[in-house]
Amino acid sequence: MTMTPLKSDFLEKMRQQFDNAPYPRTPLEQFPKNLRSLYIHSLVTAYYRRNQKVVTPAGKLILDAGCGTGYKSLELAIANPGAKVVGIDLSPASVDLAQKRLQYHNIENVEFHAIALEDLPSLGMQFDYINNDEVLYLLPDPIAGLKAMREALKPDGVLRTNFHSSLQRSIYYSAQKFFKQLGFMLGTEPEAEVKLVRETMRCVKNNAFMKVYGWNSNFETDDETVLANYLLEGDKGWTILELFEAIEAAELEFISMVNWREWDLLSLFDNLDEMPLSVMMSLSDQSIAEQLYLCELLNPRHRLLDVWCGLPEKTQEYEPISQWSDETWQSAIAHLHPQVVTTEFREALNHCVTGAKIFELSRVCQLSDLSLIIDSQGAGCLLPLLEMPRSINALVQWWQKLRPFNPVTQEPTSETEALERVKGLLLPLEENGYVMIERNA
Numbered sequence: 089m090t091m092t093p094l095k096s097d098f099l100e101k102m103r104q105q106f107d108n109a110p111y112p113r114t115p116l117e118q119f120p121k122n123l124r125s126l127y128i129h130s131l132v133t134a135y136y137r138r139n140q141k142v143v144t145p146a147g148k149l150i151l152d153a154g155c156g157t158g159y160k161s162l163e164l165a166i167a168n169p170g171a172k173v174v175g176i177d178l179s180p181a182s183v184d185l186a187q188k189r190l191q192y193h194n195i196e197n198v199e200f201h202a203i204a205l206e207d208l209p210s211l212g213m214q215f216d217y218i219n220n221d222e223v224l225y226l227l228p229d230p231i232a233g234l235k236a237m238r239e240a241l242k243p244d245g246v247l248r249t250n251f252h253s254s255l256q257r258s259i260y261y262s263a264q265k266f267f268k269q270l271g272f273m274l275g276t277e278p279e280a281e282v283k284l285v286r287e288t289m290r291c292v293k294n295n296a297f298m299k300v301y302g303w304n305s306n307f308e309t310d311d312e313t314v315l316a317n318y319l320l321e322g323d324k325g326w327t328i329l330e331l332f333e334a335i336e337a338a339e340l341e342f343i344s345m346v347n348w349r350e351w352d353l354l355s356l357f358d359n360l361d362e363m364p365l366s367v368m369m370s371l372s373d374q375s376i377a378e379q380l381y382l383c384e385l386l387n388p389r390h391r392l393l394d395v396w397c398g399l400p401e402k403t404q405e406y407e408p409i410s411q412w413s414d415e416t417w418q419s420a421i422a423h424l425h426p427q428v429v430t431t432e433f434r435e436a437l438n439h440c441v442t443g444a445k446i447f448e449l450s451r452v453c454q455l456s457d458l459s460l461i462i463d464s465q466g467a468g469c470l471l472p473l474l475e476m477p478r479s480i481n482a483l484v485q486w487w488q489k490l491r492p493f494n495p496v497t498q499e500p501t502s503e504t505e506a507l508e509r510v511k512g513l514l515l516p517l518e519e520n521g522y523v524m525i526e527r528n529a
């Protein structure tokens with residue numbers, strides 16, 4: 089483990105905060121099983137979002153920037169078999185726990201360094217993927233942090249980073265200011281401060297706004313919840329527009345929201361047909377950043393503004409699948425996402441096909457809050473993908489075998505009809521991240 093001296097009082101205070109209360113407190117022996125989190129940490133997901141290409145993680149170099157006690161470093165190692173994981177954090181106590189965590193799980197291809205993010209270029213490494221989770225909002229100068237990570241990113245590399253949302257967390261910023269004003273957040277005795285916050289909040293009237301909207305039973309039992317919301321030194325909130333400005337200032341390019349399915353502005357409206365035409369036209373004129381901002385204003389439910397970005401140099405042109413010609417479709421290759429193909433998924437798919445039941449994908453593997461259901465015919469069409477990726481052409485032929493003729497007209501299923509059915513099946517699965525469809529060069 090290497091360690092460098094810190095440059096500012098602010099960083100020194102931050103180090104002290106996390107040396108005294110390393111984050112997260114997840115027990116070392118806990119093995120990550122949350123599919124949604126492993127899916128996000130799989131670099132297959134991010135690379136596909138950027139390039140419509142399916143990469144193999146083996147041999148890739150991954151950085152966990154601000155790794156804390158290494159739970160996410162462990163998730164990164166598990167979600168990316170064969171990749172090497174490097175973790176950095178300015179708190180030596182956290183790094184020590186991260187090292188112990190990965191040792192406990194017999195993960196060997198890792199190394200950790202107790203250095204500040206701002207000093208990242210001093211490592212002299214170039215990464216394929218950087219995970220910078222729950223850190224940027226603590227930095228005195230987040231743009232300097234973004235620039236340091238940009239310098240350490242390979243040209244086709246992907247950076248995952250996030251800010252706290254100022255809209256969603258406004259109640260906690262008030263709580264932090266309230267307790268700071270009363271002399272809390274010294275960072276030296278976190279447990280004693282948590283106890284005092286609880287005692288204070290118990291005395292606050294139940295109808296006080298902060299108690300109604302910013303306090304619940306979790307705060308009474310879980311110290312980390314109090315520390316991460318009421319007593320987090322240096323915590324700052326951002327809006328989507330500010331996030332885009334920071335990305336641009338660091339000469340990075342936005343790729344996608346990490347939970348992109350939950351940032352669809354139009355999905356927040358019922359009865360789009362009844363929307364005033366002028367408003368509808370104005371909505372469609374908005375840039376991507378503006379649409380996300382409108383989404384945030386209308387429904388500020390995400391604590392994190394969580395994004396993937398990369399260097400602006402594009403490796404290839406991205407053409408949305410919805411615009412592909414039939415020829416491009418036919419030669420393209422469909423893959424199930426590797427994190428999706430679990431034993432449970434295989435069993436559930438086989439069960440639905442055999443029993444001619446509907447397949448409730450989101451119940452077997454929940455990648456987002458949206459529910460996704462396919463019929464047993466569609467489930468049958470996915471079966472060959474359990475073994476290996478297949479061309480769309482092969483799936484079209486498979487569809488024709490599964491449904492050789494139309495039971496109503498008794499006409500044989502044509503190739504054109506089968507292609508339309510396969511497209512209709514795969515498009516929502518692709519949009520929601522279960523399936524990846526790679527263009528054949």
Ligand SMILES: C[S@@+](CC[C@H](N)C(=O)[O-])C[C@H]1O[C@@H](n2cnc3c(N)ncnc32)[C@H](O)[C@@H]1O
Pocket residue numbers: 099102103106111112153154155156157159160176177178179182203204205206220221222223226227
């Ligand atoms: C809220 S924790 C997040 C830990 C981990 N990324 C996770 O999500 O589980 C924030 C971490 O960022 C680290 N940190 C804060 N400022 C930093 C900086 N300037 N350079 C490196 N690490 C920093 C802290 O020491 C702490 O471990």
